[in-house]
Amino acid sequence: MYPPKFDYAAPTTLDDALALLAEHGEEAKILAGGQSLIPMLKLRFAGPDMLIDINRVEGLDTLEETADHLIIGGMCRHNIIGHHSIIEQKWPVFAEAGKLIADPLVRNMGTIAGSLVHADPQADWGSVLLAVDAEIVVKKKGGERSINIDDFLHGIFETAIEPDEILTEIRVPKPKGKSGGAYLKMERKVGDFATAGVAVFVEMDGDTIKQAGLGLTAMGTRNLKAKEAEDALKGEKPSPELYAKAADLAAKICNPKDDTRGSAEYKLSVVRTYVQRGLERAVNFAQKA
Ligand SMILES: Cc1cc2nc3c(=O)[nH]c(=O)nc-3n(C[C@H](O)[C@H](O)[C@H](O)COP(=O)(O)OP(=O)(O)OC[C@H]3O[C@@H](n4cnc5c(N)ncnc54)[C@H](O)[C@@H]3O)c2cc1C
CATH class of the missing domain: 3.30.43.10 (Uridine Diphospho-n-acetylenolpyruvylglucosamine Reductase, domain 2)
Known part of the structure; x- marks a missing residue:
């Protein structure tokens, strides 16, 4: 049509x-x-x-680190984020998600802002941004505001953005200590949306987890932030038992549905496994950083 x-x-x-x-x-x-x-x-x-085609607007596709933030321009394409040198070196959760979104055609064209404003609960970036506690910057004629990602995402295809606003950039607070991350995504075939996805971010203080972030994909009417699981990880030493406890707490907030991608029960078991694997990978990355 x-x-x-x-x-x-x-x-x-x-x-x-x-x-x-x-x-x-x-x-x-x-x-x-x-x-x-x-x-x-x-x-x-x-x-x-x-x-209003914003592909020719200059300055919306920068990706850089300042003293306190990682800044990702709204027009950064999935593929650019996934392969950027800053991202590859320091931000594995972005690097892994950027390479798992859709197929090469979509990754070369699609942007992080487009994905966030479209707000499909099966889309990947929302979970990554929840894990790293990002701020979403939107501008309108004569004004600007910043919204935490958890307040930005409202529901299926619904966000806090107003019709007269453009999402210009994403600001991610830079960790002070060593950090790591991971994005695990179950897809039926390459290029598919997630059956289930888990974004993990950790910041370490020596051998203790100082901060933890967990974002969940395709587990409800929007990407979910597993706050209770995050709190359970903070101040603790990493261990398989701790990861299993966090996985159970994360699964508690999920509400997946039976569909052609799998049963709700199966999706929950994927989330539990991915939270544990993701935490192990993220902590290993941080300890080697
Ligand atoms: C075959 C296929 C497979 C896909 N698989 C996945 C997947 O596995 N994971 C995943 O996460 N996504 C997937 N997607 C979605 C893809 O990531 C899109 O790129 C993304 O949802 C939209 O980004 P876009 O830049 O193309 O936005 P557009 O299509 O141009 O716009 C989408 C919406 O956002 C608005 N918008 C765009 N940019 C801005 C801005 N800066 N400020 C305000 N409003 C804005 C538009 O007005 C529109 O309402 C898939 C898409 C396709 C076609």
Whole structure:
């Protein structure tokens, strides 16, 4: 099916893009990688009067570290994040997730902001950002605000972003001590969405876990943050028993459904296993860092 008719603008500055969005409001949609929006248009689930293509806006695809943060521009493509040298060296949870999203075509076009705003609970970045406790920066004409990822994700295809806002960057607090991470994803075949996914981040203080982050994919109506499991890990020495306890606590907040990807029971057992494996991998990475 063809998409309904729409006007098209391709601004080259963020100010111009924000001005267009302010003018057209709910009648407009931002076009980033198009990997979710174009199918939505073709299926006529979306029918905006105007598409504002931000692919030519400069400065939205930087990835850098400052003294306190890892900054990821909203227009960073999945593939760029997964293979970036800063990410490969220090942020394994991003490196692993970036390489597991969809297939090479989608990874080359799709962006982290597009994925977060689309807010499919089976998408991967939400869990990664929950694990690292990221802040989402959104801008509108004449204003900017920052929203913690846990408050940003509301439900299936629902987030805190307003129609006149553009997601410009993601800010991830940099750990002071040694850190590690992992992203484990069960998929029926390469390129599929997750049957179950687990994002893990740990910061160590010597041989003790100082901070822990756990994000879960495809386990409810949005990506989930396993707070009780995170708290149980903090201040403890890593051990298989501790990992098993965290896995049980994480599984407690999950509400997967039986579907063609597997039964709810099977998905829960994958989550339990992946939390334990992910923690082991993340702690090993941190100890070697
Ligand atoms: C075959 C296939 C397999 C896939 N598999 C996976 C998978 O395994 N894991 C996974 O996580 N994802 C998967 N995806 C989704 C993919 O990651 C998309 O790239 C992503 O969901 C959307 O990013 P995009 O840049 O293409 O956004 P677009 O499609 O351009 O936009 C999506 C939505 O976000 C809005 N938007 C985009 N950018 C901004 C911004 N900066 N500010 C405000 N609003 C914005 C748009 O208006 C639109 O509503 C898959 C997609 C396909 C087609």
